[in-house]
Amino acid sequence: MIIAVIDGMGGGIGSQIVTHLRQELPPHFEIYGLGTNATATSAMLKNHANKGATGENAIMVSIKKASVILGPASLVIPNAMMGEVTPRIATAIADAEALKILLPILPDNFELVGLENKPLMLLIKDAIGILKKEFNIK
Structure with a gap:
């Protein structure tokens, strides 16, 4: 199974997701670190x-192989992350067949109603819990 972790800016969220996936999942799971920039x-x-790729085309091609896409919810908002999420990236992620597990981290001018405000570490643990439940991983 391939899990695509997508992030931009400095890659801090994506790198934390990768770390926790490595701790929680068996080693045969393949993790793609896909960045909107080289730093991420x-x-x-x-x-x-396991693998990394950078930029719009690399993200669009790589997510076709993924069973799961993990990252901040801003990935499906065109021009988010100070313009790093292109409209084509946002559309490709939204249209992908993969299960999308998105953390409620959004640009300042977006609000989601009804979500509990949790620290990033708990959001990541919740996301991994969803992944494990969806694919019957113990």
Whole structure:
């Protein structure tokens, strides 16, 4: 199974997701660290993503192979992350067949109603719990 972790900016969220996936999942799961920029990709590779790729085309091609896409919800908002999420990236992620597990981290001018405000670490643990439940991983 391939899990695509996508992040931008400095890659801090993506690198934390990769770290927790490595701790929680069996080693045969393949993790792709896909960055909207090289810094984000590098951060995920340093935290032991199996493969890394950078940029719009790399993200669009790589997510076709993924069973799961993990990252901040801003990935499906065109021009989010200070313009790093292109409209084509947002559309490709939204249209992908993969299960999308998105953390409620959004641009300042977006609010989601009804969500509990949790620290990032708990959001990541919740996301991994959903992944494990969906694919019957113990």
